[in-house]
Amino acid sequence: xxxxxxxxxxxxxxxxxxxxxxxxxxxxxxxxxxxxxxxxxxxxxxxxxxxxxxxxxxxxxxxxxxxxxxxxxxxxxxxxxxxxxxxxxxxxxxxxxxxxxxxxxxxxxxxxxxxxxxxxxxxxxxxxxxxxxxxxxxxxxxxxxxxxxxxxxxxxxxxxxxxxxxxxxxxxxxxxxxxxxxxxxxxxxxxxxxxxxxxxxxxxxxxxxxxxxxxxxxxxxxxxxxxxxxxxxxxxxxxxxxxxxxxxxxxxxxxxxxxxxxxxxxxxxxxxxxxxxxxxxxxxxxxxxxxxxxxxxxxxxxxxxxxxxxxxx
Amino acid sequence: xxxxxxxxxxxxxxxxxxxxxxxxxxxxxxxxxxxxxxxxxxxxxxxxxxxxxxxxxxxxxxxxxxxxxxxxxxxxxxxxxxxxxxxxxxxxxxxxxxxxxxxxxxxxxxxxxxxxxxxxxxxxxxxxxxxxxxxxxxxxxxxxxxxxxxxxxxxxxxxxxxxxxxxxxxxxxxxxxxxxxxxxxxxxxxxxxxxxxxxxxxxxxxxxxxxxxxxxxxxxxxxxxxxxxxxxxxxxxxxxxxxxxxxxxxxxxxxxxxxxxxxxxxxxxxxxxxxxxxxxxxxxxxxxxxxxxxxxxxxxxxxxxxxxxxxxxxxxxxxxxxxxxxxxxxxxxxxxxxxxxxxxxxxxxxxxxxxxxxxxxxxxxxxxxxxxxxxxxxxxxxxxxxxxxxxxxxxxxxxxxxxxxxxxxxxxxxxxxxxxxxxxxxxxxxxxxxxxxxxxxxxxxxxxxxxxxxxxxxxxxxxxxxxxxxxxxxxxxxxxxxxxxxxxxxxxxxxxxxxxxxxxxxxxxxxxxxxxxxxxxxxxxxxxxxxxxxxxxxxxxxxxxxxxxxxxxxxxxxxxxxxx
Numbered sequence: 001x002x003x004x005x006x007x008x009x010x011x012x013x014x015x016x017x018x019x020x021x022x023x024x025x026x027x028x029x030x031x032x033x034x035x036x037x038x039x040x041x042x043x044x045x046x047x048x049x050x051x052x053x054x055x056x057x058x059x060x061x062x063x064x065x066x067x068x069x070x071x072x073x074x075x076x077x078x079x080x081x082x083x084x085x086x087x088x089x090x091x092x093x094x095x096x097x098x099x100x101x102x103x104x105x106x107x108x109x110x111x112x113x114x115x116x117x118x119x120x121x122x123x124x125x126x127x128x129x130x131x132x133x134x135x136x137x138x139x140x141x142x143x144x145x146x147x148x149x150x151x152x153x154x155x156x157x158x159x160x161x162x163x164x165x166x167x168x169x170x171x172x173x174x175x176x177x178x179x180x181x182x183x184x185x186x187x188x189x190x191x192x193x194x195x196x197x198x199x200x201x202x203x204x205x206x207x208x209x210x211x212x213x214x215x216x217x218x219x220x221x222x223x224x225x226x227x228x229x230x231x232x233x234x235x236x237x238x239x240x241x242x243x244x245x246x247x248x249x250x251x252x253x254x255x256x257x258x259x260x261x262x263x264x265x266x267x268x269x270x271x272x273x274x275x276x277x278x279x280x281x282x283x284x285x286x287x288x289x290x291x292x293x294x295x296x297x298x299x300x301x302x303x304x305x306x307x308x309x310x311x312x313x
Numbered sequence: 314x315x316x317x318x319x320x321x322x323x324x325x326x327x328x329x330x331x332x333x334x335x336x337x338x339x340x341x342x343x344x345x346x347x348x349x350x351x352x353x354x355x356x357x358x359x360x361x362x363x364x365x366x367x368x369x370x371x372x373x374x375x376x377x378x379x380x381x382x383x384x385x386x387x388x389x390x391x392x393x394x395x396x397x398x399x400x401x402x403x404x405x406x407x408x409x410x411x412x413x414x415x416x417x418x419x420x421x422x423x424x425x426x427x428x429x430x431x432x433x434x435x436x437x438x439x440x441x442x443x444x445x446x447x448x449x450x451x452x453x454x455x456x457x458x459x460x461x462x463x464x465x466x467x468x469x470x471x472x473x474x475x476x477x478x479x480x481x482x483x484x485x486x487x488x489x490x491x492x493x494x495x496x497x498x499x500x501x502x503x504x505x506x507x508x509x510x511x512x513x514x515x516x517x518x519x520x521x522x523x524x525x526x527x528x529x530x531x532x533x534x535x536x537x538x539x540x541x542x543x544x545x546x547x548x549x550x551x552x553x554x555x556x557x558x559x560x561x562x563x564x565x566x567x568x569x570x571x572x573x574x575x576x577x578x579x580x581x582x583x584x585x586x587x588x589x590x591x592x593x594x595x596x597x598x599x600x601x602x603x604x605x606x607x608x609x610x611x612x613x614x615x616x617x618x619x620x621x622x623x624x625x626x627x628x629x630x631x632x633x634x635x636x637x638x639x640x641x642x643x644x645x646x647x648x649x650x651x652x653x654x655x656x657x658x659x660x661x662x663x664x665x666x667x668x669x670x671x672x673x674x675x676x677x678x679x680x681x682x683x684x685x686x687x688x689x690x691x692x693x694x695x696x697x698x699x700x701x702x703x704x705x706x707x708x709x710x711x712x713x714x715x716x717x718x719x720x721x722x723x724x725x726x727x728x729x730x731x732x733x734x735x736x737x738x739x740x741x742x743x744x745x746x747x748x749x750x751x752x753x754x755x756x757x758x759x760x761x762x763x764x765x766x767x768x769x770x771x772x773x774x775x776x777x778x779x780x781x782x783x784x785x786x787x788x789x790x791x792x793x794x795x796x797x798x799x800x801x802x803x804x805x806x807x808x809x810x811x812x813x814x815x816x817x818x819x820x821x822x823x824x825x826x827x828x829x830x831x832x833x834x835x836x837x838x839x840x841x842x843x844x845x846x847x848x849x850x851x852x853x854x855x856x857x858x859x860x861x862x863x864x865x866x867x868x869x870x871x872x873x874x875x876x877x
Binding site: 035043044052058059115130140145184187 | 453
């Protein structure tokens, strides 16, 4: 098979020397995975190179790293597809997590977030005693499986901007995991789960970075959006969820009475007078205050809107 | 040095280890699970196709557990302990129900019951599955279930050096925190070895990089026997060239193996079961096809899924489709997937009975691929490895609970310094060979000489070469002198384990002068029930492998000719 020489630049790190880049040259063919590239560098050139790898088929989530700056699984990356025009490729450890050695990071913070969402099914006692059989529609199974496919690789959390800013945000992976159980007809702890997840769900900015980087296409941000759909069933009251309720109620009310979402009213009702005033001052400073009074007329055919909203209720 | 005491220590966080951990913890005992990886990285995650189970009221109306046991016995070429196989079949339905109760999202039938499909060697369809990532889903289920126990402590990314003995009793083990190289003595009266397989000693393997026979290696060094180590399974459909597993589920769903003439060659070798004959037979047939020039250039054959249609392929065989696309650049709905046999499973293992107990040491147990309960005999059927891990993981967990109730921890602390010194010696040494050289040589020897087709000359050469490698390994050295996640040291320790296990495997293979299941001898191509219907028991005594035998347990099935 045809082989090409490539240069792999790896950002190495150890406690004594700190971080430094080192380059390796080796031959790869069109099928060579980056995990195999790393294994051969370690075996043939630099035995001290440290990285994690296990299954090399994208089910174990060990080999998370940044390849050419993109959060990736090394095993899912084919070397010759990733090289630039000079046949070079850059490899470094994931963002956000503290570095330990070369490409290995400490992702305990990721695991801790997973543990926080009670990541286990609590079936009915009669099922656990073997007295009852659980059934589940194929459709329900498909949806549960979608969010269960997370492989704990940690890439989504490393790429998530909200996690870095907000310690109380559980992060994309834990939300996918938590929602997987909310969604499972066999589980008996839905209200406890909503208590664990609802406040955090509103700390997501819906930036879709997790959607982009997930190697399993789990779409954690969709799990977060779906969790928000359960707001009506959530019994708690945290500052953020109170605001979320006001937001939802105002949206509904505005559509019912005007047929559209009027941003300035929505803003005022959601955040309250005090917060709105603070923002108004910022808007004055930046010259955007005029937009708050833009003419915003109602839609014409209100009867049709009312009928639709009536049907929804 | 740090020391912690538990009732039970479990080596390995895969399916067998976690199932036992859940059982022992539920009985109120303290458990430490030690693994060189975070549990969900274990090789169990790589199991794709499914788990075989006879479920009352949810199986083929003609099926029953006896047919299932018979399939196992025949599939294993009569080297199966039939009581072990019967227990496996009998408990298969309830274990799947338990996994379902703990949250495993099995694929469903339209009425909500668990779905099933055919797998190789099955008389009736029995395989339960979660897409084609069954192992991963089950592993996550058991791991996640275990997070509900406060008395299970995880030592993730700790590498186990050796077992600690006091006289003939287990007194825990010594491990090293990989991040810091700090040793820790984990003292316990019960020790479960559930450390999985040995694939990395073969040049071509579907196994994870972490499968280096660590549990088998430390067991051998503690005077514990390996049973039937000459039996190694080669899976027919390793993806060319990366050796990633293309699940048997593909053939179960209708995929066909073809040679370079477009012929469905399995019709010739297995006229009844075709492509779904047991794996040893298919792998040998493929090797013959390639050897006789009917393979494609580079040495592979075609796995044809095209007639199944793209929608069906993506729905039922997502992983196979993705793997072919990502790792071989082939769209399986338009082209054949390039495949060749690769090492896949180790039938041999730590010698245990049907309770998971080993009788060489007091307090040592084993389950899963690291164990040999003799349910697979000379060849394992697809869907039975996941089943074994959970059924025997639970049986062994229950045995450990009974053991813990009647035994107290050994009072004395053993001297564990020599174990730690032996590990550090690789770092302290300034010259010698490094692990990569020895590992690559071993991988070639095992693939070429202890592979799909074997004979006296090849095996004798393997034994002598491995002997030599073991001598050279004593002066192995580690260039990296830091104590900062020094993976090179662990690679060296893995190499030591692989060499010890490989030595018993090659020796036992040379010793068994017959063909049975996956052990095919060109110079003895027939099964010889008169002389060889017995288990090989191997001990490692310094530089020698000592071989003895144990009888095979029969209940009801007499050996017959094995045709498919």
